[in-house]
Amino acid sequence: MVSKSQTKLITSLQQKKYRTQSGLFVAEGPKVISELLDGGFKFHSFFSTDTSEITAVNHFLVTETELKKISFLKTANTSLALFEIPKTKPLKDLGLILALDAVRDPGNLGTIIRLCDWFGVQQLICSQDTADCFNPKVVQATMGSLARVQVHYLSLSEYFEKTTLPIYGGFMEGENIYSAKLPKEGIMVMGNEANGISEEIIKTITHKITIPRFGKIQKTESLNVATATAILLSEFRRSTEM
Amino acid sequence: MVSKSQTKLITSLQQKKYRTQSGLFVAEGPKVISELLDGGFKFHSFFSTDTSEITAVNHFLVTETELKKISFLKTANTSLALFEIPKTKPLKDLGLILALDAVRDPGNLGTIIRLCDWFGVQQLICSQDTADCFNPKVVQATMGSLARVQVHYLSLSEYFEKTTLPIYGGFMEGENIYSAKLPKEGIMVMGNEANGISEEIIKTITHKITIPRFGKIQKTESLNVATATAILLSEFRRSTEM
Structure with missing residues (x-):
């Protein structure tokens, strides 16, 4: 009943x-x-x-x-x-941290939490205007990964001012991810589906990186934020752990 | 009107x-x-x-x-x-070809066509039971990439019997994608969302590859087919073109 x-x-x-x-x-x-x-x-x-x-x-x-x-x-x-809803544990300046700047789509957030779990990224930080990780669509899309990834909602700019970790950002123009020297510890920032990383946050990025296009006709506008995150996390782990 | x-x-x-x-x-x-x-x-x-x-x-x-x-x-x-709907051009045993074995979700197919475009994969072959690339949801999800990727619907097993290209398949167990020696020319097969690559097709695979997990708790069931495709295509291009 x-x-x-x-x-x-x-x-x-x-x-x-x-x-x-x-x-x-x-x-x-x-x-x-x-x-x-x-x-x-x-x-x-x-x-x-x-x-x-x-x-x-x-x-x-x-x-x-x-x-x-x-x-x-x-x-x-x-x-x-x-x-x-559990109390969030304190955020630690440790390991590889993924940061989302206004990722709005619950499906994308769910997929990204699953990727964090796969790649052993235990801390995910989200701007206050990112989709809520306890939204039912996100919970279902994570397939249980929410149990193994800590999600923190905070002001990215305030945190980035304090942290000593290097801050990498995914952009359309930047250093080639395949040849960039990536660290074991650092923050990787991904931006909003339509507008990318916001002006305020761009100022705090220490390393702009990009996924090069391989198509002859360079028209593909951009990759979806979840697939771009997949490729970037894969590269961080491959180049530092393998 | x-x-x-x-x-x-x-x-x-x-x-x-x-x-x-x-x-x-x-x-x-x-x-x-x-x-x-x-x-x-x-x-x-x-x-x-x-x-x-x-x-x-x-x-x-x-x-x-x-x-x-x-x-x-x-x-x-x-x-x-x-x-x-255009007539499909003849399929050529050339370059990197992606093959989908019963990928059913139109959103996944759209994302994968966009990934092919980004990574310069010009030929995508799909089993007859894969989602239709002219489904309105797929067309919109491709963001125009459909104009630059040729999609062929055919019997994968018949084609795989004839081709001389090596056939790579994405599996939960297999050779580590980061250390595998990948070719410039070959076929990469991705399977159905729930069941992976079908038994009939598994027999024709010449190289089983996998994306290793990095999480300490090895519970993440699997990656979504579109994010796994992103990582695998990225690795094929990085290791052969960079």
């Missing part, structure tokens, strides 16, 4: 305002849910169509129809959970 | 069956349309809200409301065109 107040709460969590107010977010499907649990995220409540999974007081057995009603997915899974 | 029969035709082109029947596909927005024209694609008809663009008999001035009605986009652009 899903009560009226539970339905109201869950539905409200599509909006950031209500996620902040309640301190909760939604995750769906056994895979994502179990990886978040493994990562130390705490259950608020859990809804499943499978009797064998109902083992605690905050677990609720629901019918497929009920689950469909509370699900944010086109095709509802077999379970849905509300998790507590 | 958009006539009833034009509306009916345009709406039908969301479906592959009607694209094949009519030999037409839809592209929207000045950028995508002009790049397709530059690439040699032929106008069937053109609809725009801008009087200055109406310069031929197959150009039609439309109101915003009319455009909204025929557009496939959430937010209609200022123009929409019907193009003729």
